[in-house]
Every structure is written in C-alpha cells, then in structure tokens.
Amino acid sequence: MTLKLKPIARMTSMAVAATTIALGAAQVRSQNASIVRIDGSSTVYPITEAVAEEFQISKSGSVRVTVGISGTGGGFRKFCAGETDISDASRRIKESEIEACKANGIDFIELPVAYDALTVVVSQDNPLSSITFEQLNAMWAPEAEGTVSSWNQVSSGWPSAPLNLYGPGSDSGTFDYFTKKINGEEGASRGDYTASEDDNVLVQGVASDVNALGYFGFAYYLENQGRLKGLAVDGGDGSPVSPSAAAVNDGSYPLSRPIFIYVSTKSMERSEVEEFVQFYLTQGVQYVSEVGYVPLQSNDYEAALTRFNNGETGAEPLREGL
Numbered sequence: 242m243t244l245k246l247k248p249i250a251r252m253t254s255m256a257v258a259a260t261t262i263a264l265g266a267a268q269v270r271s272q273n274a275s276i277v278r279i280d281g282s283s284t285v286y287p288i289t290e291a292v293a294e295e296f297q298i299s300k301s302g303s304v305r306v307t308v309g310i311s312g313t314g315g316g317f318r319k320f321c322a323g324e325t326d327i328s329d330a331s332r333r334i335k336e337s338e339i340e341a342c343k344a345n346g347i348d349f350i351e352l353p354v355a356y357d358a359l360t361v362v363v364s365q366d367n368p369l370s371s372i373t374f375e376q377l378n379a380m381w382a383p384e385a386e387g388t389v390s391s392w393n394q395v396s397s398g399w400p401s402a403p404l405n406l407y408g409p410g411s412d413s414g415t416f417d418y419f420t421k422k423i424n425g426e427e428g429a430s431r432g433d434y435t436a437s438e439d440d441n442v443l444v445q446g447v448a449s450d451v452n453a454l455g456y457f458g459f460a461y462y463l464e465n466q467g468r469l470k471g472l473a474v475d476g477g478d479g480s481p482v483s484p485s486a487a488a489v490n491d492g493s494y495p496l497s498r499p500i501f502i503y504v505s506t507k508s509m510e511r512s513e514v515e516e517f518v519q520f521y522l523t524q525g526v527q528y529v530s531e532v533g534y535v536p537l538q539s540n541d542y543e544a545a546l547t548r549f550n551n552g553e554t555g556a557e558p559l560r561e562g563l
Contacts, residue, residue, distance in 0.1 A: 274302060275513040280309035281316025281329030282414050283440050284357055284458035285500050287532040289329050292525035296517055299524075304513045312438040313414030314338075317503075321347055326508035327518070330501045331357065331414030331458070334556050348506040351556045352522065352545045353563050356535040358484040359415060359496040360462040362469045366451040369399075371473035371481035374495070377423045380406065380454065386431035392452070406434035407446045407455030413438055418498055419456055444469065459484055460533030489535045499563050500534070506554060522546045537563070 279289055286308060293306035311319065313330045320328035321342040334342075334351065342349060361377065363369050379385065379395045392399035409416040411428065421427040435446055440457040447455040448468040462471045462484065473481035476495030488494035502521070508514045522542050529536045537545075544559055 274305045275511070277304060277306045277327065277508075277514055277517050278325045279307065279327040279329060279502075280311050280319050280325045282313045282331040282500065283310040283409075283438055284313075284331040284413075284415055284460075285329035285354070285502065286310050287460050288355060288500075288525075288529055288534060289327075289502065289521075291528040291532050292521050293517075295525065295528070296520045299520070300513075300516075304517070306517065310438060312410060312412030313417070314412035315438070317341075320349075320503060320505065321345055323347055323505070323507070326505055326511075326514050328503040330503060331498070332417050333501070334503060339556065346507075348554045349503045349556075350506065350509075350549055350552065350554055352502050352504065352518070352549060353499045353537060353541065353559055354502055354521065354545075355500050355529045355537060356489050357498055357500050358459040358486075358489050358494050358535065359419060359456060359498060360459050360484045361454065361456045361472045361474060361496070362447050362462055363454050363472065364448055364451050365468060365470055367453075367470060369472060370470070371475060373475040373481075374423060374477055377474075380404065381408075381420070381430055382424050383429050383431055386433050389431075402452045405446075405450055405453040406431075407443045407453055408434055408436060409440070409443070409457065410436040410438050414500075415457060419496075422496065459535075463533040486530070486535045497535075499537075504549065506552065509552070518549055519546065522549065 290308050293308055297304060297306055313332055316325070316328045316330065317334060317338045319325045321338060323345055361372060376395050380389060389395065390404055391401055392404050393401045395404070416430070417427045420430045424430060437443055440461045443455045443457050444461055444465050447453040448465060462469055471484050473483040474495050475481040482488050482493045482495065484494055489497040504518055522545050526536060526542055541559060541563060548559065
C-alpha cells in the first residue's frame with residue numbers, strides 16, 4: 242500500500258493543539274465565513290483534515306472548518322460541553338460521556354468512517370519482526386511498571402538492552418482500545434512510558450531509538466515506514482499477521498478497529514454542519530485510503546448517511562462489528 246497524495250504530508254502540522262485549515266489568505270480573512278468546529282482523536286484527524294480541506298474548497302471560502310487533536314477523551318469533553326460540532330473518536334463513546342452530554346442537553350449521531358489497523362512499531366534498526374499479545378502484555382501491564390525495564394525480561398531470547406516505551410496518553414481512544422485488548426481492562430497500563438496525544442511525537446521517539454517500541458494508528462506508520470518497522474502481531478493463535486488493508490478486510494489482523502465521528506444534533510440545524518457531514522460520507526470517502534486507513538464497505542457509508550439524514554441518535558452499532 243503506497244501513499245502518495247498530499248493529505249499525509251499535512252499530518253506533520255499536528256504539533257499544534259488545534260489546527261485551522263487554511264486555504265488561502267482571502268478565505269481565512271473572510272469575516273463572514275461560517276465555522277464548523279471539530280476536535281478529538283489524533284487517529285481520525287488525518288481523514289477529517291483532508292475532508293475539511295476539500296470541503297472548504299468546494300464552498301469557496303464561505304465555510305471554515307477547524308480541526309483539533311485533544312484526543313478522543315479530550316474531544317468528548319469539549320463536545321459534551323457544547324464547544325464543538327463534531328467529535329473525532331477512535332473508540333465508541335463511553336457511558337460516562339453519554340451522561341455528560343445528556344446533562345448538557347447534547348444529543349448526537351454516531352457515524353463510523355473507516356477502519357484502523359492499530360500498529361505496533363520499532364525502529365528500522367531493531368531486529369524484531371513480530372510480537373505476541375502475551376509479550377505486549379508483559380511490557381504494558383500495570384504490574385510491569387518499575388519492574389520490566391529491559392527487553393530480555395519480556396523474552397529470554399531478546400537482548401539485555403533497556404526497553405523504552407512510547408504510546409498515547411490516557412485521553413486517547415487508541416490508549417483505551419490497546420489497554421483493553423492487551424491488558425484486559427480499558428485504561429489498565431503501566432504509567433512509566435513516554436506519552437503524547439500527538440502521534441508525530443511518538444513517531445520521532447521510536448524512529449530515533451533502536452531500543453524503543455510504541456503503538457499508534459496505521460496512517461502514521463505508513464507515512465513513516467522508511468523509518469519505522471510495523472510488527473506482525475500474534476493474537477494468540479500462533480500466526481503473526483502484519484498490519485495491512487488486506488488483513489483488516491479479511492479479519493486476520495488482531496488489532497483492527499472501526500473509527501468514528503460524532504455529530505451534535507443541535508449543530509446539525511446549521512446548514513454548514515449538515516453539508517459537511519454529507520460531504521464527509523460521500524465525496525470525502527475517497528480520502529480514507531489516501532491518508533492511510535481502510536474504507537468501510539460502500540453499503541456501510543450508505544447506511545451511515547441514511548442514519549445521519551434520518552437523525553437517528555444514539556450509539557448503537559451500524560451493524561455487527563461496526
């Protein structure tokens with residue numbers, strides 16, 4: 242899978258906490274432009290940012306779209322407080338977040354937009370090529386904090402070099418997903434690792450350290466695969482599977498997951514928000530693979546658009562597994 246289009250290059254701009262997509266000085270200076278405010282997952286960000294840019298072009302500067310990267314949890318806090326129109330999320334909304342939205346009179350529509358192959362990475366100089374769930378648990382379990390500090394403590398055949406871990410912070414939906422999948426409980430993780438909500442920080446850390454290991458969304462691995470090695474993952478059946486679109490589609494990659502946007506029904510009353518979401522689920526679908534994620538089935542996008550147009554609120558799966 243080769244990435245060659247410009248949305249990936251724009252991912253390096255995520256060092257800022259909130260990014261305004263700018264399409265030219267005249268458009269940005271427009272005092273009359275309507276604004277669509279989005280925040281949340283850094284994993285979903287590349288898709289939303291690409292869609293936002295193209296949507297603004299289509300609107301000739303009459304609409305501005307701002308996209309932030311507070312992490313899934315941070316995005317939901319803003320969303321449920323009524324500060325944003327749309328929340329990017331790399332996991333489903335939690336019951337506590339639903340209650341927070343309800344307390345503030347915020348109702349929403351859940352829309353899956355793509356699949357991600359969460360990727361475990363090491364530097365190109367690291368000889369490791371695959372890893373098991375059991376080994377990941379030995380590294381990342383809460384009880385590993387302060388005790389598991391070298392590679393050979395995880396596996397006797399590995400070197401006695403320091404184990405330097407990089408991963409998302411606790412506001413990240415990727416953190417929630419990974420800890421549930423690997424450690425059996427959402428949020429259960431050792432705390433003595435280098436954490437960041439900006440995946441580019443994690444990329445830099447792992448790429449520059451032969452003794453490092455980290456995890457983040459598939460698109461960030463693809464953009465940096467000249468510097469990083471994506472490990473094949475054995476989910477417990479003895480057959481490691483490398484992250485790829487094909488492995489996601491055939492169900493063999495054990496760390497694949499759907500990713501979402503959540504839309505406030507209050508915000509849907511504004512035409513710019515309604516049109517942006519419709520654009521996202523139609524013309525915007527092409528950018529899913531271009532930025533490095535795996536598209537849903539075409540009938541899934543049709544079903545998501547029907548859900549949105551019908552105003553079907555709540556967090557029920559669109560179908561089993563989605």
